[in-house]
Amino acid sequence: MNLLAFMMGNVVILKIKRMLKWLTFLAFSLLSFSLYSQQVNFHNSTGKLKPVSGFTIYSDCAVDMNGDHLDDVVRTGNEVIYIDFQQLDGTFTQRYFNIVAHSLPSWSICAGDIDNNGFNDLLFADSASVSFVKASDNGSFYTETVMPGNIFSQRSTMADIDNNGWLDGFVCNDNDLSALIETMELETCRLTRTSS
Numbered sequence: 296m297n298l299l300a301f302m303m304g305n306v307v308i309l310k311i312k313r314m315l316k317w318l319t320f321l322a323f324s325l326l327s328f329s330l331y332s333q334q335v336n337f338h339n340s341t342g343k344l345k346p347v348s349g350f351t352i353y354s355d356c357a358v359d360m361n362g363d364h365l366d367d368v369v370r371t372g373n374e375v376i377y378i379d380f381q382q383l384d385g386t387f388t389q390r391y392f393n394i395v396a397h398s399l400p401s402w403s404i405c406a407g408d409i410d411n412n413g414f415n416d417l418l419f420a421d422s423a424s425v426s427f428v429k430a431s432d433n434g435s436f437y438t439e440t441v442m443p444g445n446i447f448s449q450r451s452t453m454a455d456i457d458n459n460g461w462l463d464g465f466v467c468n469d470n471d472l473s474a475l476i477e478t479m480e481l482e483t484c485r486l487t488r489t490s491s
């Protein structure tokens with residue numbers, strides 16, 4: 296190999312290294328732009344919801360209540376469940392459901408389909424009691440079932456804790472051990488206390 300060929304080879308290698316650096320820089324730039332463009336911005340859209348009467352803090356949740364895959368907004372007040380159903384265009388249409396509730400969820404509310412009928416149900420909890428508010432088979436009305444025992448709820452959630460296919464309720468108790476409410480069917484709910 297003569298000197299000229301040796302120098303030409305080094306020039307080619309140098310150009311390839313520079314090209315790889317540039318391609319690496321370009322790839323990182325595109326990745327950064329992609330990640331930045333995926334950031335979600337939040338806007339206060341309270342004005343989309345109709346006002347409700349008697350609403351108290353903690354008694355609201357956002358969940359799809361009618362099975363159309365659009366999240367709705369649930370609020371309670373004055374023995375009424377207000378549901379603002381989200382529409383395809385992002386607006387909301389409010390309906391209200393009268394319910395003679397033992398207690399409204401002044402401390403905690405959560406939602407889940409406890410009887411697997413396709414309509415989410417609600418768990419109400421206040422400073423003394425816990426109840427399930429079950430949607431009818433067509434979602435046109437709700438019925439409350441009060442659980443036994445005195446529970447000062449802080450917060451609650453639902454999950455199928457024992458993997459039997461039925462959601463269970465878990466309620467944090469401010470005055471005693473937390474409560475696990477196993478749900479085989481709503482009518483056969485049984486209250487089981489667990490450790491906090």
Ligand SMILES: [Ca+2]
Pocket residue numbers: 358359360361362363364365366367380381
């Ligand atoms: Ca919905």
Ligand SMILES: [Ca+2]
Pocket residue numbers: 407408409410411412413414415416429430
């Ligand atoms: Ca249900």
Ligand SMILES: [Ca+2]
Pocket residue numbers: 454455456457458459460461462463477478
């Ligand atoms: Ca279960």
